[in-house]
Amino acid sequence: MMLQYTDYNISTLRPYINWLYFYFAWGLSGKPQEAKDRMRAEAEQMLDSFETRYQTHAAVGLFDANSDGDDILISDVRLPMLRQQHPTREGEPNLSLADFIRPLSTGVTDRIGVFATTVDLALEHDFLTDDYQRMLAQTLADRLAEATAEVLHMEVRRSLWGYAPDENLSVVELLREDFQGIRPAVGYPSMPDTSINFIIDRLINLKQIGIRLTESGAMKPHASVSGLMFAHPKAHYFELGRIGEDQLRDYAHRRGLPVELIRRFLK
Numbered sequence: 001m002m003l004q005y006t007d008y009n010i011s012t013l014r015p016y017i018n019w020l021y022f023y024f025a026w027g028l029s030g031k032p033q034e035a036k037d038r039m040r041a042e043a044e045q046m047l048d049s050f051e052t053r054y055q056t057h058a059a060v061g062l063f064d065a066n067s068d069g070d071d072i073l074i075s076d077v078r079l080p081m082l083r084q085q086h087p088t089r090e091g092e093p094n095l096s097l098a099d100f101i102r103p104l105s106t107g108v109t110d111r112i113g114v115f116a117t118t119v120d121l122a123l124e125h126d127f128l129t130d131d132y133q134r135m136l137a138q139t140l141a142d143r144l145a146e147a148t149a150e151v152l153h154m155e156v157r158r159s160l161w162g163y164a165p166d167e168n169l170s171v172v173e174l175l176r177e178d179f180q181g182i183r184p185a186v187g188y189p190s191m192p193d194t195s196i197n198f199i200i201d202r203l204i205n206l207k208q209i210g211i212r213l214t215e216s217g218a219m220k221p222h223a224s225v226s227g228l229m230f231a232h233p234k235a236h237y238f239e240l241g242r243i244g245e246d247q248l249r250d251y252a253h254r255r256g257l258p259v260e261l262i263r264r265f266l267k
Contacts, residue, residue, distance in 0.1 A: 001075065002062040004160065005208050008148055010050045016147040018175050025139045046136055054120045056148040057209035060229075062161055065112040066104040070096045071254060072228075073104065074112060079199055080254035081191070085244050097190055100182075100232040113156055113229025114203045115183065116219075117148035118211050124221050141223035149225045150174060153183050156229060163231045182235045185227035186217075189239035194218055195257075195265040200226050216265060 019040065023029055028036050063074045072079040083096035093099075102110035119141045127137040157164040157179060164180050173179075184190045186197055194217035200206070201213060212220045219226065243251075243266060252262040 001064070002160065003204060004060055006058045006060075006152070008056045008058065008151065010047060010054060010056075010144065013056060013144055013147040013151060014047060015171055016150045016174070017143045018146065018150075019143075021146070022139055022143050025142070043136065043140055046133075046140060050123070050140070050144075053126075054123045056117060056119050056144050058115065058117045058148050058152045059204045059206065059209045060113060060115040060152055060156060060160065061204040062111060062113050062156070063203070064109045065101050066106075066110055067098040067101040068104045070098050072098050072101055072112065074114070074203060077199060077203060078254075079196070080251055082193070082240050082243060082247065082251055084238065084240050085247065086241055088238055095190075095238050097184060097228065097230070100230040100235040111161065111231065113161060113183070113231075114200055114227075115149065115152060115156075115229060116200065116204060116206055116209060116211060116224065116226040117145050117152060118209055118219070118221050118224040119144055121210055121221050124223065138223065141221070145223040145225050149183065149185075149227075153181075153229060154179075157181060157231075161229075161231065180233055181229060181231045182237055183227055183229045184237065185225050188227075190237060191227065192240065193251075193262070193265050195255075195262075197226055 022043065023036050023039070026039055028039060065072055065074045067073070070081050070083050072081060081096045081098045084094040087094050101112060102108050123137060123141050127133040154174065158167055159165070167179060169178055186200070187194050197213055197217040197219060206213065211224050214220065248262060249259055252259040255262060
């Protein structure tokens with residue numbers, strides 16, 4: 001097992017900000033470039049003010065792992081996954097993230113990454129007196145948390161895990177996800193259950209980087225990302241689609257939680 005906590009300066013992260021998602025958050029997708037440029041200039045000015053005031057923070061653990069059916073076994077922790085009820089395309093299998101980890105039955109131990117990134121809590125509270133500045137700060141905080149995950153994942157691939165030591169991708173290629181492996185995030189289409197964060201907390205101790213969990217497993221600061229890292233060369237992102245009642249009950253059983261509680265977590 002390897003567990004590491006890292007702080008990042010804003011200047012380190014700025015080249016890795018995905019501005020397409022920033023424009024989307026402001027409803028600028030498809031708008032004239034001049035409008036995007038004006039918004040970008042304001043954002044860059046705010047980022048300048050962030051440089052000496054804030055940092056971002058990351059936690060990553062690398063663990064021995066195997067799959068057991070639709071569960072991922074990480075040390076002594078069982079992490080249940082969900083499976084597609086219908087394949088993405090005809091002729092393809094119904095996928096679960098557990099498929100990208102070697103089965104326990106092979107007798108060969110695999111590896112998995114568990115991560116979280118976040119911003120300084122003050123970044124989300126220092127702009128509350130002005131609605132526009134608050135919105136701009138929050139959208140930039142979201143992008144900085146994602147940029148931190150991008151840089152962290154790159155470091156994991158190249159050195160911390162080192163399964164792609166010779167990777168040499170441009171920022172454009174990184175943001176296009178041309179690298180080997182994936183980092184699905186909690187709350188996203190292949191892992192929609194926010195309460196998975198309670199299991200992630202057991203593994204990497206989110207408090208160490210200032211993340212607090214709500215009763216549903218949502219993270220505070222809001223600008224936080226958590227999830228898993230898979231190295232399998234064929235690992236790719238997918239959507240689960242509608243979760244049937246039979247799978248909901250099976251998943252609740254594997255989580256050891258009431259069905260209605262799981263139903264709320266998945267909304």
